Amino acid sequence: MKEMHTTYDPKEFEDRVYEKWMEEGSFRAEADPAKIPFTVMMPPPNITGQLHMGHAMDETIQDVIVRFKRMQGHSVLWLPGTDHASLATEHKIVEKLRAEGTSKEELGREEFLRRAWAWKEQYGGTIISQLKKLGSSCDWSRLAFTLDEKCSRAVKEAFFRLYNKGLIYRGSRIINWCPDCKTALSDEEVAYSEDAGNFWYFNYPVKGTEEYITIATTRPETMLGDTAVAVNPSDERYAKFVGKTLILPIVGREIPVVADDYVDMEFGTGAVKITPAHDPNDFEVGLRHNLPMIRVLNDDGTVNAEGGKFEGLDRYEARKRIVAEMGEKGLLVKVEPHTHNVGHCHRCNAVLEPIVSKQWFVKMKPLAAPAIHAVMQNKTKFVPDRFAKIYFNWLENIRDWCISRQLWWGHRIPVWYCDDCGETICARETPQKCPKCGSERLHQEEDCLDTWFSSALWPFSTLGWPEETEDFKYFYPTDVLVTGYDIIPFWVMRMMFSGLEQTEKVPFRDVLIHGLVRDEQGRKMSKSLGNGVDPLEVIEKYGADSLRLSLVTGVAPGNDTRFTDAKVEASRNFINKIWNASRFVLMNAEGEIPPLAEVRLQPADRWIISRLQTTIREVTLSLQKYDLGIAADKLTDFAWSDFCDWYIELSKPALYGDDAERKRGTLSVLMFVLENTLKLLHPFIPFVTEEIYGYLPHAKGSIITADYPRYNTKLAYKKEAKAFEGVIDLIKTVRAMKVEVGCPPTKKVPLYLVTEQKRLVAVNKMSILRLAGASDVDFVESGAEAGEKPVSKVCELGQIFIPLGQLVDIEAERKRLEKELERVIGEIARAESKLTNKNFVAKAPKKLVEDEAAKKEKYLDMKARIETQLKLL
């Protein structure tokens, strides 16, 4: 047999183990009718992305679930992929081109796309290799990309269907425009932040009078596009002006004063300049009052021809000059500092401009309704369910989705226009001629679709939809979607309504939501703060298993968590423990080890086997509920405390003793428990468990495809396990007594026991001596037989006496006993108060009442013993 290294060294085997899994095809999914499918779609990371801690956690959670289900015998498909991330990627490539001294306009669409694909080939794979480092057991043979042929086909199909149902339309509306990226954005892609700015108060002269109306604005440059001033209809201050005409300063345009409820009398001056082309609210006012819309900004944020002499200036330069000119004209009343929420581009952080523009939209109301119902009817469940509320809140307040982007890297909108008759044609394939006039002079819509339009189809586009492929039939709908709460509006919601609309099924049964990984101080990890921790560096230092375990322990679903080195270290220490415990078992494993069924089990054996069964049940239940943190907690507790600290220590007398049969029996139990523990641990720490599994003499195949342990009632040994807890309690009590009286732990002491469990103690005598640091155990009827000046303590098995002679400080011993007595009396009082409560006895479950009565008896017995001992002192 190969020898295990003396220390746990993940670098030595992690890559090798992953290679082995790949070679064995362990991740490959098959549509096996004999099995129950279990499907998870990986949230596709952006091809531009680097693996960050958020991914690491998301991936780990999925991998734990997927490995668990695979071991349970499901036909598991975990489908990986990447997102073309149209805006993010295009932004990157544009920057690269700029550095090379060229631009996308210069290259033209075709050449630009060629470069983009080349870029994708070169860098798009990095995140994939990083996922492998983490141990992700996804089916790489099905690797998808939102811009590949399969997904593109689905996108066209979905668009086509929505268009024909009238759920996609083109129209001029106020949208969020990024002057840097030069594209429209959806409402969800706007990031608001409180920015310091100013409030400029301007006087607008009333035509033909000496009077003015004072308005306040945060964006003076938009005045170039003002087409009215609005006041509240019930505002008496301005009643006389309604219907009058103002002269827009600088521009000289005559604009009306209109009355509209939208205006808040309390805010600012109570008079609002109206710029319908550059503000969503003004846009609405403009529609109500039939105001002209005058767009004054170009796509790059400079002033256009409508701005007269300001044409060509950047918006901020124009702002400065306009303010200056208003000042010169004596129309600037005052300037106040003012912080307000400003929308920024999700991608490049530039300040967005609301601009009226012709774009494509998805009509949301008809799509949102079924998505709401599906969750209400529990067809899809959020875990934790509080996120359903957030989901509802979003969908109930949803507005139409702007899906067109003025970008090239993405799915080009499948719409063509006829150059002759102007007909709009939506088609799956490029049409040859206009169906209306027959003209062959057609040109395709220039715009691309929002990246999220293709992501929304991810659960089924990756399976070949709209074709009824084997994969689609077998693996769809998927079982669980794992993602962070920040993605609900972008993605979860859109997959839900898209899935329901296109496939008439919910795309997933459960949505498992996790929180954010924060830094040590609880701050969001971000590029600008530079506080992000690179998962790959952590893997390099501690191994992937340690990182994985640290990311799921002590974490509740949906809650944020902090990443600390200390946590990873704790995980590493645990894994090292497992490594060494395994090494211990294997070092002692000599000769033929009989299977568990052929072994006569000792009380300690039954105890650890029982504990294992309990752990199997608890861990399985927790994992089924997606309580990974609880599962990991129970598991580490069992493995470290019960197995390593107790059972292995208990096993040593047998292993080092002369009784060959008992030794083989103990080895059998050690091997059985170790193997099962490794299996339970495998989803969390796959590499090290696979590596150790390879050393087990009985193990067949790989642990990744082994059967997950099942709770076995026959091995539960509930009563015996409970009885054995008494032995553990005895050992702990003796240890504590020795420490309390200052007896050196190395000094072996004789024990005298008053107990009714003589057999149990006798059978475990060697272990008790070893673990408690005792020289001998004798049974007595009372403390009087326990030699000179014994200290005593009651424990579950009865009462322990240790004659310590000189070592004992009588006064200290009395105090100790009195304190103990006090505690016991307190417990008796507590139990009694419950038992004398008629309502408790009548209404509480019988079991609880019985337990309470038993407890009282136990404490009464203890009390009597302590009192006797006090008298003896």
Next chain:
RNA sequence: GGGGGCAUAGCUCAGCUGGUUAGAGCGCAUGCUUCACAUGCAUGAGGUCACAGGUUCGAGUCCUGUUGUCCCCACCA
């Protein structure tokens, strides 16, 4: 303005549908170099579960309110 989270040991956090003496890790104290592991072992100190009410035989857990704190959405030009 709307929605949501959090408040439990010095620190970071678990605690499911109400029922043990409220737990873990780290830290702290004390003691252990024996052959799996000092990335270890043992023992221990440390909590009026934010506050006030309520429901209940019974509340860290459910309800109402208060305070503090964080997040998301909307947004006053």
